[in-house]
Amino acid sequence: MSGMEREDDFQARRARLRKLSDQELYDKFWSLVDKIVAPLIEEACSHTTPSIERSVLLRMGFSSLECRDLVARMQERGLLGHGAGRLVLELSTLKGISTREAGAALLEGRYWEELPL
Amino acid sequence: MKLSPDQKLDISDVLKDLDRYRPRRRGWSWRSKLKEHKVGSFIYYDASEDLDHSVPLPAAQAFDDIDPQCDMMITTEIASGRFEDDLRRMRMAAWHGADHIMVIRTTGQSHFDGLIEGTPEGIGGIPVTRKQLRATRKALDAIEDEVGRPINFHSYVSGLAGPEMAVLFAEEGVNGAHQDPQYNVLYRDINMHRSFVDAAEAKCILGDGGILQLDGAHNANATAKQAWKVTPELLVQHAVNTGYSRAVGMPPDLIALSTVPPTAPPAPKLRLDLPYAVALRDLFQGYRFRAQQNTRYMESDTEEATVTHVLDTLISRLTSADIQSTITPDEGRNIPWHYNNVAGVNAARQVLMGVDGLKQMIDLKQDGPLSEQAREIKERAVLFLEEILEGGGYYAAVEAGQFVDQGYYPERKGDGIVRDAAGGDGAASVLAREADYGAPVCSHFGHNVYATETGKPCDQYGGCSLCDSGKIQYIDELDAEDNVDKRLAQPLAERARGVLRPEVEKHGDGVVCVTLFVPERPQLAEAAALEMARYMGLDKPEVINRRLMHPAEGSVFEIKGTLAVAVSIDALPVEEKQALLGDDEIEAWVRGRDIHLVAATVGEDEHSVGLHEILDIKHGGIERYGFHCHDLGTSVSVEQLLDVAEQAGASAILASIIVTHADVHMKHMRRLHALARQRGLRRRLVLVVGGTRITDKLARECGMDAGFGHGTTGRNVASFLVRKLRDMNLS
Numbered sequence: 001m002s003g004m005e006r007e008d009d010f011q012a013r014r015a016r017l018r019k020l021s022d023q024e025l026y027d028k029f030w031s032l033v034d035k036i037v038a039p040l041i042e043e044a045c046s047h048t049t050p051s052i053e054r055s056v057l058l059r060m061g062f063s064s065l066e067c068r069d070l071v072a073r074m075q076e077r078g079l080l081g082h083g084a085g086r087l088v089l090e091l092s093t094l095k096g097i098s099t100r101e102a103g104a105a106l107l108e109g110r111y112w113e114e115l116p117l
Numbered sequence: 118m119k120l121s122p123d124q125k126l127d128i129s130d131v132l133k134d135l136d137r138y139r140p141r142r143r144g145w146s147w148r149s150k151l152k153e154h155k156v157g158s159f160i161y162y163d164a165s166e167d168l169d170h171s172v173p174l175p176a177a178q179a180f181d182d183i184d185p186q187c188d189m190m191i192t193t194e195i196a197s198g199r200f201e202d203d204l205r206r207m208r209m210a211a212w213h214g215a216d217h218i219m220v221i222r223t224t225g226q227s228h229f230d231g232l233i234e235g236t237p238e239g240i241g242g243i244p245v246t247r248k249q250l251r252a253t254r255k256a257l258d259a260i261e262d263e264v265g266r267p268i269n270f271h272s273y274v275s276g277l278a279g280p281e282m283a284v285l286f287a288e289e290g291v292n293g294a295h296q297d298p299q300y301n302v303l304y305r306d307i308n309m310h311r312s313f314v315d316a317a318e319a320k321c322i323l324g325d326g327g328i329l330q331l332d333g334a335h336n337a338n339a340t341a342k343q344a345w346k347v348t349p350e351l352l353v354q355h356a357v358n359t360g361y362s363r364a365v366g367m368p369p370d371l372i373a374l375s376t377v378p379p380t381a382p383p384a385p386k387l388r389l390d391l392p393y394a395v396a397l398r399d400l401f402q403g404y405r406f407r408a409q410q411n412t413r414y415m416e417s418d419t420e421e422a423t424v425t426h427v428l429d430t431l432i433s434r435l436t437s438a439d440i441q442s443t444i445t446p447d448e449g450r451n452i453p454w455h456y457n458n459v460a461g462v463n464a465a466r467q468v469l470m471g472v473d474g475l476k477q478m479i480d481l482k483q484d485g486p487l488s489e490q491a492r493e494i495k496e497r498a499v500l501f502l503e504e505i506l507e508g509g510g511y512y513a514a515v516e517a518g519q520f521v522d523q524g525y526y527p528e529r530k531g532d533g534i535v536r537d538a539a540g541g542d543g544a545a546s547v548l549a550r551e552a553d554y555g556a557p558v559c560s561h562f563g564h565n566v567y568a569t570e571t572g573k574p575c576d577q578y579g580g581c582s583l584c585d586s587g588k589i590q591y592i593d594e595l596d597a598e599d600n601v602d603k604r605l606a607q608p609l610a611e612r613a614r615g616v617l618r619p620e621v622e623k624h625g626d627g628v629v630c631v632t633l634f635v636p637e638r639p640q641l642a643e644a645a646a647l648e649m650a651r652y653m654g655l656d657k658p659e660v661i662n663r664r665l666m667h668p669a670e671g672s673v674f675e676i677k678g679t680l681a682v683a684v685s686i687d688a689l690p691v692e693e694k695q696a697l698l699g700d701d702e703i704e705a706w707v708r709g710r711d712i713h714l715v716a717a718t719v720g721e722d723e724h725s726v727g728l729h730e731i732l733d734i735k736h737g738g739i740e741r742y743g744f745h746c747h748d749l750g751t752s753v754s755v756e757q758l759l760d761v762a763e764q765a766g767a768s769a770i771l772a773s774i775i776v777t778h779a780d781v782h783m784k785h786m787r788r789l790h791a792l793a794r795q796r797g798l799r800r801r802l803v804l805v806v807g808g809t810r811i812t813d814k815l816a817r818e819c820g821m822d823a824g825f826g827h828g829t830t831g832r833n834v835a836s837f838l839v840r841k842l843r844d845m846n847l848s
Contacts, residue, residue: 004518008528010497017496022399025495029352029400032502033360036511041364043310044317045563047547048554052318054231055280059558059581061588064232064247064281081548086555086566089578099578117553 050075053084060085062103069107082117090116118255120263122170125612126208126256128201128605135251136591140290141258144327145371146267147439148216150188157183162474163434164188169265172212174467178809178827179726181736186214187469189433190269192407192442193458196221198239200249201601202623204256206455211264213459214466217293217440218257219271220245227276227305228542232285235594236601241452245272245282248593250289252601269293274319275300275333277307277543283319287326287560288582288589294323295375297358300333303520303534304340308541309512317365321562324367325583332358335377335409337521344379344413346525348393349497351376352400354520356502357511359404365562373405373439378432381414381425387432392490394436395481400495408438410461415449417662417675419457422446423464430468434475441465450661451677454621454628501526512538559583615686627679629655636671639663646674656681698836700742706839708743714838715762716746716771717753719785724751728773731807731831738831739838755789762802769803769838776810783819790820803841805834 020028053074054067062070070088074080079087092102094116105111118130148165156167157180165186173184193215195203200220207218223239233244236252243249254270261268271293274282279296286294296319301312323330334354338344355374362372376397378390398406410426423446433441443461445453481487504527505514514520518533539545555566557574558581567574575581582588594600608624618625633649635642643660650658655678662675716732718724732748734740747765749757762770772789774782786806793799806816807825816824823837 004522004529004533005531006524006527006529008525010493010500010525010527013500013527014493014496017499022492025492025499026400029356029495029499029502030360032499032506033356034364036357036502036505037360037364039510040313040361041317043547044314044365046550047310047314047563048550049280049311049314049543049547050230051278051315052280052556054278055284055318055322056556056558056561058232058281058284059560059575059583059588060578061582061590063590063592064234065592066590067281068231081551082553083550083555083565085557086553089555089557092578 048080048083050080053080056083056085057088057103060088060099060103062100066103066107070103073106073112077112079115079117087115118259120208120259122263126205126259128204128601129609131201131204131252131256132601135248135255136593138251138255139586140254142267143287143290143292145269145292145329148186148188148190148266154185156185157181159183159185161185161470162477163469164473166266168214170212170263171214174463174470181730185470185473186266187441187466187473189408189438189441189469190217191215191462191465192217192219192271192440193462194219194221194442194444194453195458196242196452197455197622198223198241198243198452199601199604199623200236200243200253201605202455203243204253206458207253207257207268208260208263209455210458210462211260211266211268213462215268215443215458215462216261216266217269217271217442219293219442220253222273226273227301227307230277230543232278232281234592235596235599237596237599238604245285247285247289247591250285250291251591254290269329271295271329271331274323276305277311277315279312279315279319280322283322283326283328284582286328287322288586291328293329293331295331295333296320296323297331297333297354298361299354299357299520300336302515302536302541304333304336306536306541308544308546309515309536309538310547311541311543313361314547316361317562320362320365320367322560322583324362324365324371325560327371329371329373329405330362330367331373331375331407333375334358335375338377338379338411339413340521341413342523345384345389345393346523346528347521348379348396348494349501349526350520350522351379351393352397352494352498353501353505355397355401356498359401369403370405373407374401375407375409375442377409377411377413378429379411379413381411382428386425386428388486390429390432391435391481392487393494394432395487396491396494396498398436399491400498405439406437407440407442408433409442410444410465412444412448415444417447417450418664419446419460419662422449423460426461426464427468430465431472434469434472435481441469447661452622456621497526557581611683616683617686618683619680621677625683627656627681628677629680630661630675630677631655632673632675634666634671634673638669639665639672642672643674646676650676650678653678654680654682695836695840697832698839700832703832703835703839704742706843707835710743711745712743712769712838712842713745713747713765713767714739714769714771715749715758715765715767716773717749717758718751718773718775719753719755719758719789720774720781721752724773724775727807727809728771731771731773731825731829731834736831739835741831742835744835744838755785755792758789759792759796759798763796763798767802768842769805771834772804772806774806774808774811776808782808782811783815786816786819786821801845803838803845805837807834 057067154164193210221242269292274294274296298312298316301307302309341347410429445457445461447457518535522533524530557567621628658678730736732738811824813824
C-alpha cells in the first residue's frame with residue numbers, strides 16, 4: 001500500500017488544461033511522455049544485463065546452455081561490462097581461431113588470463 | 118508437410134527433421150483488405166480475401182454456405198500446457214477464421230533467467246522453447262496453406278530473459294510478441310532497471326525482425342476493481358511503452374496497443390467504454406490497435422461472457438481496430454477448452470460480418486458527452502504524466518504507488534502497486550558498459566564499439582545468426598522423461614488401435630460437460646445435479662456454472678466430469694456411403710432422356726431455401742444436368758404433388774420437409790408413400806425427401822427411397838436419382 005490518498009480534485013487541476021486546443025493537449029501529452037522516457041533510454045544505452053549478453057552470444061552462434069555458462073563465468077570475473085561478445089570475438093582474433101572455438105576454450109577454462117581487455 | 122482436410126494433423130510428421138526446419142517468412146503479415154467484395158448475394162465493405170477451406174457460420178446454410186471474411190485479423194489465445202495438443206486447436210481455430218495465434222507461456226517462465234529447451238509440459242500454458250516454436254511454426258505453415266491465408270504466431274518477450282527470447286523469436290519466424298517492461302515491473306515484480314534495459318534490446322530485435330509488438334497496458338483493467346477508473350492510467354501506460362519503443366527505433370506500424378473496453382453490463386458499457394476508446398485512438402494515431410475483449414467481469418456463464426464480447430467487438434467497429442482479439446467464453450471458469458476457442462472466434466466474426474459497412478451509415482457524434490468525456494480522460498492522463506515528472510520520473514512514480522491505484526486519477530485511493538527500484542527479481546543485475554564495450558551482432562541497442570557507419574557489426578566473423586541462420590544451435594531435448602515423445606506414447610498407441618475418447622483440452626482427456634435443470638431450491642438442486650451426473654457415469658463431477666432460474670422453482674447447472682470410457686472405432690455402426698457419380702456421367706445419362714421431376718416444400722412450411730439449392734442451376738442444383746424440374750413452391754399438399762407428378766409423367770418427387778414436433782414430418786412421408794401406391798404410381802415414381810434434420814435412415818423407414826440432410830448438394834441428389842432410375846430401367 002502506498003498510503004497516498006487524495007480526493008478527486010480534477011475540476012481544480014484541469015483549469016489550466018481547459019484552454020488548450022485538442023492539438024495542444026496532444027502535443028503536451030507526447031512532450032511529457034518523451035521527458036519521462038528520456039532517462040530510461042539513456043540508462044539502456046549505457047548499461048547491459050546478463051540476458052542482453054546471453055542474447056549477443058546466442059546471435060554469435062552459441063547454444064542457450066553455452067551462453068548461460070559463458071556469461072555466468074564472465075560475470076564471476078567482473079568482465080561482463082566489456083561485452084560477452086567482444087571478449088569472445090577479440091579472443092578469437094588474438095588466437096586466430098573461430099568464435100565458436102574461442103567460446104569452447106573459455107568453457108574449458110582456457111585463455112581467461114589472456115582475454116584482451 | 119501438407120495437410121488434407123479429411124486427415125488428422127500427423128504430430129509425428131511435425132516433429133520430424135525439426136533440427137533442419139527453417140521458417141519460410143519473417144515478421145508480421147496483415148490480411149489483404151477488400152473495399153468492395155462480392156460474396157454470394159452480398160457486397161461486403163469491410164472484408165478481406167476468402168479462404169480456401171473454412172467452416173462457415175451456422176446460418177450460412179441459408180445463404181449458399183458463404184463464408185465472407187472480415188477486415189480485422191482475429192486472435193485466439195491458446196493455453197493448454199502441451200504444444201502438441203495446441204496444434205490441433207490452432208488448426209480448428211484457423212478453419213473458423215483465426216489468423217493470429219497467441220500462445221500463452223507456462224506459469225513461472227517470466228522468472229526463469231534464461232531460455233528453456235526441449236518440450237517439457239507447462240501449467241496454464243507451455244514453456245516457450247526453440248523446439249516448441251519450430252514445431253508450431255512448421256504446423257502453422259501447413260495450416261495456413263490449408264486455409265489459404267497467412268497465420269501469425271505470437272508469444273511473450275517479457276520476464277527476465279526478454280532479449281534472448283526476442284532473438285529466439287526473430288530466428289524462428291515468430292510473427293508477433295508482447296513486450297512491455299511495465300508488465301514485468303507491476304505484475305511480475307521484476308526489477309525495473311533490469312526490465313527497461315532489457316526491453317530496449319528486445320524491442321530493437323523485434324523491430325528489425327518485423328515482429329509486431331503488443332503492449333501490456335490492458336492488464337491494468339484486468340487488475341483494478343473498478344476497471345473504468347484506470348482509463349487515464351491506461352493512456353499513460355500505453356504511452357510509456359510506445360514512447361520507449363519509438364526512442365529505441367521501432368517503426369510505428371509495428372507498435373500495437375493492446376486495449377480492452379473496461380466494463381461489462383449491467384454497467385452502462387458503451388457510455389463508459391466508448392469515450393475511452395475514442396480518447397485512445399485520438400492520442401495514438403498512426404499506431405496499431407489490438408482490441409481485446411473484457412475478462413475483468415467474466416463469470417462462469419459463457420452466454421453472458423459472449424454478449425459482453427459482442428459489445429466489445431461492436432466498439433472495435435465503431436472506433437477502429439487492426440486486430441480483434443477473442444477471449445474464450447469459458448475463461449472465467451477453467452483453462453479454455455479447445456472448442457471454446459472456436460466459439461470465441463465465431464462470436465467475433467459473426468459480429469464483424471453482421472456490422473459490415475456500418476460506418477457508411479452511422480458516425481460517432483463529434484459534440485456532446487462522447488467528446489467531452491474523451492477530452493476529460495485525456496486531461497486526467499496529462500495530469501498523471503505531470504505528476505510522474507514532478508515526483509522524479511517513472512521509477513520514483515512506481516515506488517510511490519502511482520500505478521494501478523483504484524482512484525479515478527487525480528483521485529488516489531492509496532492502494533496502488535508499490536515496487537522498490539532496487540528490489541524485485543533480477544535486482545542489481547544491471548551493469549554499466551565499459552568504454553570498450555562491444556557486441557558484434559546485428560539489432561543491438563546502445564553504445565557498441567562495433568557499431569560503424571559502414572558494414573554490419575557481425576562482418577568480422579562471417580555474420581550473426583540473424584544474417585546467417587546456419588549459425589543457430591538447435592537443442593532437441595534435455596529431459597528424458599518430461600518431453601513430447603513420452604507424452605505422445607499413449608495417445609498415438611490409442612489412435613493406432615482406433616480408440617476414441619471425448620476431450621476438451623488435451624488428447625483424450627475424457628472430460629465432458631452436461632447441462633441439467635433441477636426443479637428445487639439452489640443448494641438442494643445442486644446436490645441433486647451432482648448425484649445425477651454420477652449416475653451418468655461421470656467421474657469427479659464438478660459444477661462449473663450455476664444459474665438461478667427462480668429461488669424456489671429451480672436452477673440450471675453445467676457439470677463437468679470425466680467419462681472413463683474408450684470407444685473402439687471398429688465397433689461403431691457407420692452408414693455406407695456410396696461414391697458420387699461424376700458431373701459428366703450424370704449429365705450424359707440425363708440429357709436426351711426427358712426426365713421430369715416434381716418438387717415442393719410439403720405441409721405448413723414456408724421454407725424454400727434448401728430446396729432451391731438442390732434444384733436451381735445458379736446454386737449448382739440438379740437443373741444443370743438436364744432434369745426438367747417442376748417447382749410447386751411452399752406449403753404444398755401431398756395430393757397436389759402427386760397430381761402434378763401424374764400429369765407431367767414425372768420420374769421422381771423431391772419433397773422438402775421440416776422436422777417438427779409431434780412427428781408431422783413422418784406422417785407426411787408415410788402418406789406420400791401410401792397415396793402413391795394407392796394411385797398405382799409407386800413402382801415408377803422415385804420418392805426423395807430432404808431437410809436439415811432428415812436422415813436417409815428415417816426417410817427409408819417412412820417409405821421413401823432416399824432422404825438427404827444438411828450439407829446435401831445437387832450432385833448428391835442427382836447421383837442418387839441416376840443410379841436409381843438406371844436400376845429401374847434395367848428391371
